[in-house]
Each structure stands twice: as structure tokens, then as C-alpha cells.
Amino acid sequence: MEDHKDLLDLDRFLPYRLAVIAARVSKSMSVLYAEKFGISIAEWRVIAHLARSERVSVRDIHARVNLDKVKVSRAVSRLEEAGLVLKASNASDNRLLDITLSDRGWSVYRQIVPLARGFEADLLSVLDDAECAALERLFEKLHARLDENRDAPGHLPSEV
Structure with a gap:
């Protein structure tokens, strides 16, 4: 018979519990904006970060919102297609694009914030x-x- 005393009890393991609760909170909150605005969790994180930072690159967003660069890039592309963000060349580094919220993006952000605060x-x-x-x-x-x-x-x- 195998000795189970060395097994990890995931229900009491802090990293696991934090990951589960974070995912559950994120998923539950996403219902608020996914249905009404058709945006994903990654897209909301990008919008929220842009509202705080105004003009940033995908690299900056990636470092701040805890998503890999591919997810951030896809989210930014979908947001651009939806007219919620604008891209422009970075004045100091041609390899980077500056991303900002469009007027429509700001409108969506302002509508989601009260929903997010209510959820919280x-x-x-x-x-x-x-x-x-x-x-x-x-x-x-x-x-x-x-x-x-x-x-x-x-x-x-x-x-x-």
C-alpha cells in the first residue's frame, strides 16, 4: 500500500487555492462584460490597463496584466478590430507599437467599471x-x- 503522507493536499496548498479562486473570480466577473460587450478576460485586462496607462506597448501590457505575450497580442488585435483600441508607431522605438483606447474603448471601459465595482x-x-x-x-x-x-x-x- 502506498504511503500518502507525502502527497500534496491541493485543497490546503496556498498556490493552488489562490489560482483557483483567482480563476473563479475572473470567470464570474467576465460574465458581466462578455455578454454585454463581447470581450474576453484578456481583452478586459488590456482595456483596464490602457485606461490606467493611456499609451503603452504590448510588452508593457504583458508585464503588467499577467498574460503571455501571445494572448496580449491577440487581445489587442481583437480590440483593434472592434474599434476599441488604436495602434500607432512608437516615437522612440520603431519595433514597438503604442496602443491607446479609442473613444469607443473609453466608453466601454466607463460602462464596465461600475459593474466591476459592484461585483467586487x-x-x-x-x-x-x-x-x-x-x-x-x-x-x-x-x-x-x-x-x-x-x-x-x-x-x-x-x-x-
Whole structure:
């Protein structure tokens, strides 16, 4: 008989639990904008990032929205076809394209933001104020821990 004490209990393994909850939150929220606006999770992430950053390259978006470059490029192409983003040559680097939201893209963004805020409020409504504050602190601590060793992505410092 095999010894199972060395097996990983995924239901209690933090990286797995975070990935599952993130995917579930993303998928649940995507229903809000997919049906009404016909955009995907990747496309929404690009739109949201452009609203914050105004003019950026695919490389910049890739680094910020946690999607691989191919998904970002496809999302940008679909958004351009839908008239939600505009592409222009980068003044300082001809290899890069600057991407911005079009007027139509801004309109979609402004319509989705209240839906996103409502979704977030509903999700967080199961937590009291102290739990919300604790959750925010926990996220900050986990981000800081992951940032401690940026030179070796995916690796925590050796004392862990």
C-alpha cells in the first residue's frame, strides 16, 4: 500500500487555492462584460490597463496584466478590430507599437467599471471591515515576499 503522507493536499496548498479562486473570480466577473460587450478576460485586462496607462506597448501590457505575450497580442488585435483600441508607431522605438483606447474603448471601459465595482462589493460583502483590511494586508505581504527575489522568478529566498 502506498504511503500518502507525502502527497500534496491541493485543497490546503496556498498556490493552488489562490489560482483557483483567482480563476473563479475572473470567470464570474467576465460574465458581466462578455455578454454585454463581447470581450474576453484578456481583452478586459488590456482595456483596464490602457485606461490606467493611456499609451503603452504590448510588452508593457504583458508585464503588467499577467498574460503571455501571445494572448496580449491577440487581445489587442481583437480590440483593434472592434474599434476599441488604436495602434500607432512608437516615437522612440520603431519595433514597438503604442496602443491607446479609442473613444469607443473609453466608453466601454466607463460602462464596465461600475459593474466591476459592484461585483467586487458583492464578493467582499461576506467580509466585515476588519477582514477586508486584513485581506489587503495579506495581499501586500504576499506581494512583498514574492518581490524579494525578482531576479529568480518563481523562486523564494532560500530561508523559506
